[in-house]
Amino acid sequence: MRRIYLDHAATTPMVPEAVEAMTRELTRVGNASSLHASGRSARRVVEESREAIAAQVGASPAELIFTSGGTEADNLAIKGAFWAGTEVGRQRVITSMLEHHAVLDSVAWLGSSASAKVSYIPADSAGRADLSALSEAVDSETALVSVMWGNNEVGTLQPVREIAATAAQHGAISHSDAVQAVGHIEVDFAGSGLDMLSFTAHKLGGPYGIGALLARRELRLAPILHGGGQEREVRSGTLDVAAAAGFAAALEVATKKRAEEERRIRELRTDLVNSVLAAVPWAVGYGPTAEGDRLPGIANFGFPGCSADAILMLLDAAGIDCSTGAACSAGVSQPSHVLLAMGCSEADARSALRFSLGHSSTRADVAALAGALPEAVQRAKAAAAFA
C-alpha cells in the first residue's frame, strides 16, 4: 500500500538529483583532508558543494561550517557562542519558548551545568515570539539570542531581522534555527543581520547526516568536536563528501523551483485546511491565519475531546503518515511545548496533529486525509473515555 506521506516537516524524500550526486561520489576514495591527489579530488567536491550551498543562502563560503545536521549546528551555535561569550563576561542566553529541542535543551543545559543565566521569551496565540519581551530581556550581559526562523509545529515565521537588530544593539550574538525555512522560502543570511544560522539537508530533499552552521567569519566559537581541526578548527571530523554533494544538489533543485513550489504548496495547504474542516467541522486550526506569517506547508489542527495519539494510530493504519507534538525516544508523546507556549491547555495540546506538505505532495494526499479523518476522529473520541 502506497503511504500518504504528510510529515514532510519531519523529513522529506531525497530528490533524484541528490541521490545521483551521492551515488556518484560514493565510489570516490580520498579523505578531503589528505594532501595527495585523491584527497584533493575529494576536497574539491566538498568545496564546490560549500560554495554552491552558501551562494544560495546569501552567505560566503568562509561562513559555512558543515556539521552532521541541524541538531549539531544548533548545539555548536549555542554552546560555542556561550563559551566564547563567557570569556568577555557575558553569561546570559535568551531564546524563545517555541524552539526545537535542539535549541531548548542546549540552552537549558547551559543553564543547569554551565551557570548560564537563561531567559525564555514567550509567544502569542499565533506562535510568534514576543519582541517586546526580548527587548526587555536583552542586556549587556547577554552572550547569545537564539530564535528560530519558522516554527516546525505550527509554521509561524519569526521576526528574525528585528531580533538580530535588537541583539546587535546590545553587543549580543544572534542565531536562528532555519531548519524548516531553507529551501522552502527565501532565506538570505547576509540580509538578515544574523550572526549565525543553522539548517540541514534532509529537510530539503538531501541526505540525513549533514547540515550547516553559517557563522560570520569574525565570530569566535568554542568547538564541541575537537580533533583534526577541519572546518575552521571549529568542527573537527572527516567530511562526508558524498553527503555534501547530495546536500548541494538538493538545495540547487529546491532553489531553482522555489518560487513556483512555494506557491503550489501554499495552495495545496489551503486545500488541505479546507478539506480537513469540511471533513471535521469542529477541528481547530493552530497557527497564524495570514500566508505571509507562516511557512508554506505546515498545518496544525486540534481535535477537541480526542487523543491525537489515537487519531495518529488510526490514520497510520489507514496508510497516512502525520505527526503529534515532539515524541520522546520511548515513543510516548508529550503535549507540544509550542502549543502550550501559545496558550493551549494540556488537553487541547494533546489533541493536536500536524500535517505537513512537501515536494512530493499532491491533491490526492489531501483527499485521502479528508477521507480517512471522519472515522478516525469518531473512534478516537469514543476511545477518549478510557484513559
Add this chain to the structure above:
Amino acid sequence: MKVLAAMSGGVDSAVAAARAVDAGHDVTGVHLALSKNPQTYRSGARGCCSKEDAHDARRAADILGIPFYVWDLSDRFAAEVVNDFVAEYAAGRTPNPCLRCNEKIKFSAVLDRSVALGFDAVCTGHYAQLLRNADDVELHRAIDVGKDQSYVLGVLNQDQLRRSYFPLGATLKADVRSEARNRGLAVAEKPDSHDICFIANGDTAGFLEQRLGHRPGDIVDITGTKVGDHAGSHRFTVGQRRGLRLGTPAPDGRPRFVLAIAPKTNTITVGPRDALAVRGISAIRPTWTAQRLATEWSGEVQVRAHGHPIAATVWVADEGLEIVLESATAGVAPGQAVVVYDGSRVVGSATITATQA
C-alpha cells in the same frame, strides 16, 4: 480478528504476539508505559517497562512485521495499582498488584480503549487457557503448572474473557523460549522479570517506607504480651518469619511467625507455626468468570499466586464468600485473592478479609 498484542519487551508477550500473527489475525503491538519515571536500562531481572524494555518490544514487533506503539498509562497505573498497593499495606493487608493491574489496567483501561479503537481482542503472554463454547468462555489453568497465571486472571468477567486471547496456555515455558529463538526474537535470552514491576530494585520494604514513613510499633504474642518492636507493619505479611528480630526466644524455643497485623494499633502478633493454620476464609467483593456459584458448592481454592489448590466448600452470599478448607493451610494473608477452581477451570475470585483456625 483485529488483535492488540500487549508487548512488555519480555519473551512471553513476544511469542504470544507472534502466534497471533501466525494465526492470521491483524495484529498491532503496543507497549504499555506504566512507570512515571522509567529507567533507561533494565537493571537485572527485577522491574519492567524501562525504556530498554520498550525498545525490546519494538524490535520484536519489527521482526513480526506488525505496527508498534507505546501507550502511556502511567497516570492510571499510579492511581489504580501503585496507590492501591501502598494503601493496602497501610491497612495491614497484603495486596496483589498484578491482579489489580489485570483488573484495572490490562483488561479494563487497555481493553476498553482497544475496543473503542476497533480491536476485537487483547492478546497477552499470560499462561492460561481459554475454552470458547457456544455461549460462554471458560478460563482454565495453563498446562505449565509452574507458570500457571490463571490465579491473577481470576478477576476477569465474561465480557473481558470474550475479548481476551492467551496463545501460550498450552505450551511449556521452556518451549516458549526455544520457539522465540527459532523465530529470531532476541528476547529469547532475556531473563523473566520477577516480583513487582514497579519496584525495580526489589526492595518492597524500602519502597513502602518511602511512602508510608517510619512507623515503629509493638510486636506481641498471642497473649498480648509485648515481645519486640517493628519499624513498620508494612514490612510484614501473615506467615512471615524473616525480619522479626525478637530479642528473646519463644518459651518453646521454636521459631515464631507473623499471625496477624493490626493497622489501627500498628501491632504485629506473632506465634508458633501451628497457630498459622487456617481452615476458614472469609472473602468479599466476589467476581465470577461466568455463572455465579450456587449457595453452597465444593471444589478447590487457591490462596496464593503460586500456591497449590486446596479442596474446599464455598458458601456464597451477595457480600462475599465463606470458605472452609478440607485441610489446613498456613500463611493466608488478608488482602490476597482467593480464587475458586472447578478442576482446571476458574470459577471466580474474591478478596480475603479474615481467616479462621
